[in-house]
Amino acid sequence: VKGEAGGITQHIGAYQITTKGKDRLTFLDTPGHAAFTEMRARGANVTDIVVLVVAGDDAIMPQTIEAINHTKAAGVPMIVAITKSDKPEYNPQKIRERLLEHEVIVEAMSGDVQDVELSAKTGAGLDELIEKILLQAELLELKANPDRDAEGTVIEAQLDKGRGPVATVLVTRGTLKRGDTFVVGTQSGRVRALIDDKGKQIKEAGPAMPVEVLGLGGVPMAGDQLTVVENEQRAREVAAFRQQKATEKRTTLAPTNFDTMFSNLKSDVIEFPVVVKADVQGSVEAIVNALHNLSNEEIKVRVLHAGVGAITESDVTLAAASNAPIIGFNVRPNPKARQLLEREKVRMMYYDVIYHLTEEIAKEMAGELGPERIETVVGRAEVKQVFPAGKKDKAAGLLVLDGVIRKGLHARLTRDDVIVSKTTIASLRRFKDDVDEVRAGLECGVVLSDTNDIKPGDNLEVFEVEERERTL
Numbered sequence: 001v002k003g004e005a006g007g008i009t010q011h012i013g014a015y016q017i018t019t020k021g022k023d024r025l026t027f028l029d030t031p032g033h034a035a036f037t038e039m040r041a042r043g044a045n046v047t048d049i050v051v052l053v054v055a056g057d058d059a060i061m062p063q064t065i066e067a068i069n070h071t072k073a074a075g076v077p078m079i080v081a082i083t084k085s086d087k088p089e090y091n092p093q094k095i096r097e098r099l100l101e102h103e104v105i106v107e108a109m110s111g112d113v114q115d116v117e118l119s120a121k122t123g124a125g126l127d128e129l130i131e132k133i134l135l136q137a138e139l140l141e142l143k144a145n146p147d148r149d150a151e152g153t154v155i156e157a158q159l160d161k162g163r164g165p166v167a168t169v170l171v172t173r174g175t176l177k178r179g180d181t182f183v184v185g186t187q188s189g190r191v192r193a194l195i196d197d198k199g200k201q202i203k204e205a206g207p208a209m210p211v212e213v214l215g216l217g218g219v220p221m222a223g224d225q226l227t228v229v230e231n232e233q234r235a236r237e238v239a240a241f242r243q244q245k246a247t248e249k250r251t252t253l254a255p256t257n258f259d260t261m262f263s264n265l266k267s268d269v270i271e272f273p274v275v276v277k278a279d280v281q282g283s284v285e286a287i288v289n290a291l292h293n294l295s296n297e298e299i300k301v302r303v304l305h306a307g308v309g310a311i312t313e314s315d316v317t318l319a320a321a322s323n324a325p326i327i328g329f330n331v332r333p334n335p336k337a338r339q340l341l342e343r344e345k346v347r348m349m350y351y352d353v354i355y356h357l358t359e360e361i362a363k364e365m366a367g368e369l370g371p372e373r374i375e376t377v378v379g380r381a382e383v384k385q386v387f388p389a390g391k392k393d394k395a396a397g398l399l400v401l402d403g404v405i406r407k408g409l410h411a412r413l414t415r416d417d418v419i420v421s422k423t424t425i426a427s428l429r430r431f432k433d434d435v436d437e438v439r440a441g442l443e444c445g446v447v448l449s450d451t452n453d454i455k456p457g458d459n460l461e462v463f464e465v466e467e468r469e470r471t472l
Contacts, residue, residue, distance in 0.1 A: 013155075013156075013197075014026060014027070014028050014170055014210030015197045016197055016210060025133060026210055028043050028046065030043035031286075040066060043070075044073070046153045046155070046170055046172065047074075049076065049137065050067070051129070052079070052104075053083055054080060054083070056082040056090040056095055057089045057090050060095070065102055068104055077136055078113055079129070080099065080114070080115040080116070081118055081129055082096075083118055085117045085119040092115075096108060114132045116128050116129045145173060145174065146174065146206045148173065148174040149180075150171055150175055150180065150182075150227075150228045151171075151172050151174055152173075152176060153169065153170050153224075154168070154185070154220050155168045155210065156222055157280070158219065158280045158309070159219050159308045161416030164214065165219045165220075166213070166216070167184065167212070167213050167220055168210060169205075169213050170209075170210050171209050171210075172207065175207075176191065177194075177203065177204040178192075178193065178203050180228045181229055181235045183242075184216065185220040186220075186243045187239055188217055188232070188236050189235070190232065191215050192214045193214040193215065194214075195211060195212040196210075213226070219308050221281060222285060269300055270298060270299045272300065272302065272361075274327055274361075275304050275305050275306075276306040276327045277306075277311050277315060277327070277331050279309075284329075286354060287329055288306050290354065291361060294362050294365060301361070309331065309417075310331050310333065310417030311331060311332065311333035311334065313337050316341050319344075320344040325347040326346060326347070326348050327351065329352070330351075330352050331419065333417070350375070373465055375464070376463060376465075378406060378463055379401075379405045379406070379440070380401045380461050381398040381400045381460045382398065382399050382457070382459055383396045383397070383398060383458040383460065384456060386454050386455065386456060392452070395447050396448070396454050396460070397445050398443065398460060399442075399443050400440050400441065400443070405425065405438045405444060405460070406436065406437045407427065407436050407437070409464060410422070410462070411423050411424060412463070413451065413460055415457070415458050415459075420451070420458065421450070421453060423451050424448070425449075426446075426447045426448060428445075
């Protein structure tokens with residue numbers, strides 16, 4: 001819960017656990033928010049068993065119904081996990097009854113769907129859930145051949161500043177080894193490194209194992225199939241052929257003559273142009289879909305560009321030329337883009353929770369503008385060192401690069417211009433003295449609230465937020 005902004009799962013993650021009986025289970029975590037339909041569909045398609053998580057103190061949400069539909073469409077068995085059993089308002093029977101409306105009949109109500117009551121907070125019921133998953137797996141007689149060339153599905157993909165394009169891949173068949181040549185979507189590559197869910201480098205990954213794959217030629221699309229091929233020439237040929245087909249498809253959809261090109265200009269539909277950048281491919285996809293769904297007969301969203309990674313100079317140039325705002329989801333501009341933003345006066349909109357993004361854009365499109373949130377960056381600093389502070393906390397030794405670092409202000413910790421956490425400065429010290437502020441060029445130590453994920457080389461951005469009434 002602490003790891004995700006707004007307490008909702010926004011990324012798709014894959015984790016592997018080893019049970020007491022030495023069985024290994026891979027969990028694919030798909031987001032529950034309504035904007036992430038595509039991710040849920042992918043999740044249902046690449047899994048053997050779906051665990052439908054429903055809060056026992058709540059009702060059946062639209063995204064729960066969506067998940068049920070994806071599961072049925074994929075023909076995958078389901079286990080219902082009714083969570084929050086630690087809360088006084090917990091009512092699992094109400095959930096079971098509501099599920100009947102969607103043709104999900106649990107065993108307690110003479111159906112064939114297993115259910116389990118559990119609490120993520122206390123851990124109650126988790127062992128029972130694992131037992132039910134293993135029982136279901138036994139009934140399905142799940143098997144995969146590890147002794148063949150690997151095939152897998154891209155769960156998530158991103159552009160990492162230090163490591164290049166990185167894809168989280170779930171191996172579905174065969175064994176993926178370091179040095180293997182592969183094709184994934186319109187990209188080709190050679191496995192440079194495989195990293196497991198604990199962050200350790202491994203030599204190979206067998207069926208049902210989630211791994212981060214390094215060595216791609218570019219960022220693939222989430223949902224793309226990875227296939228190992230015999231050599232690099234073959235991989236490049238397949239990737240080039242797919243690229244050509246994708247280009248042909250795009251050109252066929254484009255207007256073919258001047259009449260059709262300019263007929264669009266006669267329509268009364270107002271366009272709302274935006275540039276979208278997010279930290280991972282799945283979020284880009286979800287944001288673009290959510291924005292298109294906001295369009296109506298009078299005004300439509302036009303996504304000029306959507307990509308993964310930090311906001312760059314080319315994003316700013318494109319936005320400036322089209323008078324469009326840049327939407328940054330969990331990402332920040334790099335230093336050169338920051339200078340260009342100030343010079344070109346391009347509007348930046350930063351978000352870390354998707355429904356805040358859709359709500360604000362919808363209001364802006366409808367002309368219902370609420371107070372404008374004006375964010376002023378007060379100072380920036382670089383993390384030089386990290387050391388323990390008390391039993392659990394970590395302190396960071398900073399060099400203040402510009403402006404001023406002040407105690408109690410909002411702060412963002414970024415790694416390669418991607419936001420790691422939003423926090424506040426809990427304590428500020430210069431040598432052994434507590435101080436209120438530290439200016440540019442000086443070193444200081446800080447403890448940040450609610451985060452211990454700090455590494456040397458990270459950047460800290462300290463800012464103030466002011467709400468002003470908009471002037472038309």
